[in-house]
Structures are given as structure tokens and as C-alpha cells.
Amino acid sequence: MRDYTVTERRRTLKTVTGVSGGTDIYDAAVDPSRSTIASSIEIAKIAEANKIDALFAADLLSFGAQGAIGAQEPLIYLAALSAVTSHVGLIATVTTTFHHPYNLARLFGTLDHVSNGRAAWNAVTSSLGEENYGDQDLPSPEERYARATESLEVVNALFDSWKPGALVPGADGAVLDPALVQPIDYRGKYFTVDGPLNIPSLPQGRPVQFQAGQSAGGIELGARFAEVAFTSLATLEDAVTYTKAIRSRAAELGRGNELPLIFSSFHATFGATEAEVRQLVNEQHESTDFVAGRVRLEDMLGGRVDLSELPLDKPIPESLLPDPKSVNRRRGRVEIFGKLAAEGKTLRELIIASKDTGHWAEAGTPEQLVDAIQERYDAGVLDVISLGGLGQPRTRDFLENGLLPELRRRGVIGNDYLGNTFRENLELPPPR
Numbered sequence: 308m309r310d311y312t313v314t315e316r317r318r319t320l321k322t323v324t325g326v327s328g329g330t331d332i333y334d335a336a337v338d339p340s341r342s343t344i345a346s347s348i349e350i351a352k353i354a355e356a357n358k359i360d361a362l363f364a365a366d367l368l369s370f371g372a373q374g375a376i377g378a379q380e381p382l383i384y385l386a387a388l389s390a391v392t393s394h395v396g397l398i399a400t401v402t403t404t405f406h407h408p409y410n411l412a413r414l415f416g417t418l419d420h421v422s423n424g425r426a427a428w429n430a431v432t433s434s435l436g437e438e439n440y441g442d443q444d445l446p447s448p449e450e451r452y453a454r455a456t457e458s459l460e461v462v463n464a465l466f467d468s469w470k471p472g473a474l475v476p477g478a479d480g481a482v483l484d485p486a487l488v489q490p491i492d493y494r495g496k497y498f499t500v501d502g503p504l505n506i507p508s509l510p511q512g513r514p515v516q517f518q519a520g521q522s523a524g525g526i527e528l529g530a531r532f533a534e535v536a537f538t539s540l541a542t543l544e545d546a547v548t549y550t551k552a553i554r555s556r557a558a559e560l561g562r563g564n565e566l567p568l569i570f571s572s573f574h575a576t577f578g579a580t581e582a583e584v585r586q587l588v589n590e591q592h593e594s595t596d597f598v599a600g601r602v603r604l605e606d607m608l609g610g611r612v613d614l615s616e617l618p619l620d621k622p623i624p625e626s627l628l629p630d631p632k633s634v635n636r637r638r639g640r641v642e643i644f645g646k647l648a649a650e651g652k653t654l655r656e657l658i659i660a661s662k663d664t665g666h667w668a669e670a671g672t673p674e675q676l677v678d679a680i681q682e683r684y685d686a687g688v689l690d691v692i693s694l695g696g697l698g699q700p701r702t703r704d705f706l707e708n709g710l711l712p713e714l715r716r717r718g719v720i721g722n723d724y725l726g727n728t729f730r731e732n733l734e735l736p737p738p739r
Contacts, residue, residue: 317565318690318733318734319718319719319720319721319734320680320684320689320690320691320692320714320719320720321360321361321568321690321691321692321720321732321733322358322359322360322361322691322692322693322694322711322720323359323360323361323362323363323396323398323570323691323692323693323694324350324354324359324361324362324363324693324694324695324697325362325363325364325365325693325695326347326350326351326362326363326364326384326385326388344384344387344388346698347384347388348388348391349698350362350697350698351388351391351392351395352391352392353697353703353707354395354697355392355393355394355395357706357707357711358721358722358723358724359395359694359697360395360396360691360724360729360732360733361395361396361397361398361427361729362385362388362392362395362396362397362398363398363400363429363693364379364381364384364385364397364398364399364400365381365400366380366381366399366400366401366402366431367435367436368402368405368433368435368436368439368440369435369436369438369439381399381400381401382399382401382414382415382418384399385397385398385399385418385422385426386417386418386421386422389418389421389422389425390421392425393423394425394724394727394732395425396425396426396427396515396729396732396733397418397422397425397426397427397729398427398428398429398515398517399415399418399426399427399428399429400429400431400519401414401415401428401429401430401431402430402431402432402433402436403430403431403432403451403454403455403458403459404432404433404440404446404451404454404455405433405436405437405440406458407498408457408458408459408461408462408465408498408500409461409465409500409502409504411428411458411462412461412462412465412466412504412506413504413505413506415428415462415514416465416466416504416506416509416514417506418514419509419510419511419514420506420507420509420510423510423727423728424509424510424511424727424728424729424730425728425729426509426511426514426515426729427514427515427516427517427535427729428514428515428516428517429517429518429519429537430455430458430459430516430517430518430519430528430532430533431518431519431520432448432451432452432454432455432520432525433445433451434637434638448522448524448638449524451524452520452524452525452527452528453496453497454497455528456528456531456532457495457496457497457498458497458498459516459528459531459532460493460495461491461493461495461498461500463513463532463738464491464493464500464502465491465500465502465503465504466504466509466512466513466514466738467513467738468488468489468490468491468502468503468504469487469488469503469504469507469508470487470488470489471487471508472484472487473487473488473507473508474507474508481507488503489502489503490502490503491503510728511728511729511730511738512730512737512738513738514729515534515535515729515730515733515735516532516533516534516535517533517534517535517536517537517570518532518533518535518536518537518567519536519537519538520639521538521539521549521639521642522631522638522639522642525639526549526552526553526556527556529553529557529567530553530554530556530557530559530560530562530567531557531560531562533566533567534566534567534568534733534735535567535568535569535570535690535691535733536553536567536568536569536570537570537572538569538570538571539571539572539639539640539643539664539665539666539667540569540571540666540667540688541643541663541665541666541667541668542667543682543683543686543688546569546571546667546683546686546688546689547686547688549569549688550569550687550688553567553569554566554567568690568691568733568735569688569689569690569691570690570691570692570693571666571667571683571689571691571692571693572666572667572692572693572695573666573667573669573680573692573693573694574663574666574667574668574669574695575668575669575670575676575694575710576588576591576668576669576670576671577670577671577672577673577676577705577709577710578671578672579672580672581671581672584670584671584672587670588670591659591662592659595658595659595662597619597655597658600658600659600661600662601614601615601654601658603658603661603662604644604654604657604658604661606637606640607637607640607641607643607644607661607664607665608628608629608640608641608644608645608648609629609634609637609638609640609641610637611629611634612627612628612629613627614627614654617654618654619653619654619655619658620653620654620655621653621654622648622651622652622653622654623648623654623657625649628645628648628649629641629645631645639665640664640665643665644657644660644661644665647660673705673709673710673713674713676710677710677713677714677717677719680692680714680719681714681717681719684719691733694706694710
């Protein structure tokens with residue numbers, strides 16, 4: 308077997324599952340227009356019973372081709388779920404492009420307090436939504452990442468503006484030493500923030516910092532700030548290349564060679580036998596809506612490509628493929644699907660692949676899927692994995708009675724939570 312090893316095994320694989328963002332949060336039987344959190348409460352409780360490490364809430368900022376139903380605001384949604392859970396982490400996806408960092412520090416600081424140290428921020432720079440925030444054009448990736456850099460600098464400085472010992476016990480409650488709460492006096496291109504933060508020191512010091520983005524700008528931002536990098540790495544080779552790139556840059560920035568952790572979502576098609584797996588894969592391919600699929604693939608290629616008249620069983624002409632550097636929207640996806648198209652995949656194959664939006668997808672029996680997970684874990688290019696479908700009976704049974712027990716039997720994932728905070732459960736060091 309080829310040696311893909313990047314780092315030695317150092318911690319158990321951590322697990323995440325998604326909440327919100329689906330039509331099942333609406334009670335169609337009673338009132339389809341009325342949202343309910345009941346289904347997500349059920350998923351949260353199932354996740355905690357199975358020692359899943361965190362709940363992940365994605366976000367959408369506009370109404371469009373990607374759908375609007377279930378696009379709940381992540382922080383409010385996870386704050387509600389914090390009241391019915393006690394250990395599972397709470398990862399909220401929130402953009403730096405359309406928020407002010409002082410507000411972000413207050414929001415995430417509050418979530419960390421109300422959850423007793425379980426908050427995490429998946430920082431993104433957004434590839435849509437500008438029409439709802441006063442902008443006619445989406446800023447370039449370079450500008451979005453420059454703003455994100457300042458935003459993260461400000462937020463971290465605000466979290467650190469309360470020094471140890473600022474609050475001590477007193478006869479009638481906490482006593483404040485004002486000298487230990489210091490302004491940050493930040494002056495940048497995008498933000499001017501005096502500080503300090505008006506929320507006391509957080510249970511985790513800082514919420515765990517996730518970051519999503521695989522372009523050059525995304526790797527630079529993640530190498531500098533991320534404790535966990537959320538990725539779409541379709542192949543093991545992709546995972547090795549990305550992990551080496553981001554960790555080498557993080558080491559150059561003085562962060563050591565083990566950060567950030569690598570977080571990949573896992574899109575699994577599973578069956579009891581290989582014959583059942585083949586049947587399921589064929590059924591998925593045959594049920595593909597190629598009209599909607601063309602639109603989805605156009606979005607994966609930056610939104611300016613017209614694929615409506617191209618034959619399904621021929622490659623996309625090279626002249627239609629955009630230069631990723633010329634695209635503002637979804638540049639990372641443009642790089643992924645542009646590469647696949649350049650390799651000669653047909654339009655049909657690309658549309659089918661676009662169902663997974665460039666993420667890691669495997670089909671197999673439970674044992675084969677565990678082998679695929681362990682291969683990346685042993686290679687040091689998988690530290691956190693997203694396992695979806697807990698709200699679906701068949702997938703839940705597969706996870707609870709197949710995948711998770713086998714991963715535990717092999718020692719890949721742990722048997723219980725390791726601490727009281729999300730940072731402790733991820734085995735992350737205290738923030739610098």
C-alpha cells in the first residue's frame with residue numbers, strides 16, 4: 308500500500324452531525340408555514356446518546372437555486388439546542404463578510420456562556436447574499452479574505468480583553484478588577500474597535516475556531532487562525548495535498564505542525580452487501596434530475612457558464628471552463644469541478660458528481676466504509692468527520708448499529724466525552 312502518512316496518530320477521530328437546514332423542521336401535518344425545532348431536538352439527543360462530538364449548523368444568506376426552506380439563523384438555532392443538551396459541541400456557520408466583529412464576539416461569547424463552553428464558530432467569507440446587504444457585486448475573494456483576517460483579529464482580541472483574575476468571588480457576588488479588562492484599540496482598513504468586550508471571560512477562553520475555504524486565500528486564513536479546517540476533499544490524494552499545504556503554512560506562522568485539525572464531510576451510500584450497494588448507486592444515478600443538475604453544476608463552475616444545450620455524454624468544451632482566478636463566487640468549487648472537467652469527465656458524470664458538491668463520497672458495505680474512514684485517519688489527514696442522516700431511520704440504524712460501533716471497536720473514535728467543554732472533547736490546546 309502506498310504510504311500517505313502526514314502525521315502520526317495523536318487523538319481519536321471526532322464526529323459531527325448536522326442540524327437544521329431541512330424541510331423536516333416544518334410541521335407539514337399541522338401547519339407547513341410554522342417552523343418547529345422538534346426534529347432537531349431529536350437529532351441532538353440521539354447525537355449526545357451516541358457520544359457524537361458536535362452539532363453543525365450551516366447557513367444560507369439568500370433565496371435562490373440552493374433553496375430557502377430550513378435556512379434558519381444558526382446561532383439562535385444552536386442556542387435553543389444548548390438548553391436540551393449538556394455535552395455535544397455547537398458549531399455555527401457565520402460569515403465575516405456581512406457581520407461586524409464586535410457583534411460576532413458578543414454573539415459567540417454569549418453562546419459559549421449559555422452552553423457552558425460548547426460554542427464553535429465556522430467562519431466563512433460567503434459566496435452569495437450580497438444583494439441583501441447593500442452590495443450590487445460580491446467582493447472579490449481577496450477582499451473578502453482581507454476583511455475576514457481583520458474580523459478574526461478583532462474578535463480574538465475582544466475575547467482576550469478580559470485577563471485572568473478580572474472577576475473574583477465577593478460577599479455579594481462577583482467582584483470586578485477594572486484594571487484587568489483592557490481596551491484593544493484596533494485600527495484597521497475595515498474596522499475600528501476600541502473594546503474591551505462587555506462580556507466576561509468565556510468558559511473556553513475563546514470558542515473553538517472552525518474555518519471553511521480551500522482557495523489560496525482560504526488556506527492562508529485557515530493556517531493563521533483555524534483550529535479546525537472544514538474541507539471538501541474528494542480523494543485521499545486531495546486530502547494529503549491540502550493537509551500538507553495548510554499545516555506547512557501554519558508551522559511557518561509559528562503554530563506547530565498539528566494544527567489545524569482537518570474536518571471532512573462524509574457522503575456515504577451503504578448496503579448490507581456489495582450487490583445492494585451497486586443497486587443503490589445505480590438507482591441514484593437513474594433518478595438524477597439532469598435539468599436541475601445542469602443548474603447546480605453551473606453554480607459549481609461560478610455561475611457564468613451555460614450548460615443547457617451541451618450533450619450529456621461528452622466532456623464540457625475547454626473553452627467554456629472559467630479560470631478560477633477570474634471568478635468571485637465559489638472559487639474553491641470552480642477549482643474542484645474545473646479539474647474534473649479538464650480530466651475529461653462527461654457532463655453526465657459531472658452532474659452526478661455535483662450532487663455531493665465536491666465532498667468526499669464513498670459507496671460500500673459498513674466494513675468497506677469504515678476501511679475508507681480509517682485509511683484517511685491513519686494517514687493523518689482526517690481528524691473530524693461529519694456523519695449525516697441521524698434523522699432518517701435507515702441511516703440512523705446504519706450509524707448506531709454499524710459504523711459507530713465498528714469505529715469504536717477499532718479504536719478510531721472514543722467511547723465517551725473527555726471533558727465538559729467542546730475544546731476539551733476535541734483535545735485542543737488552550738487558545739494562544
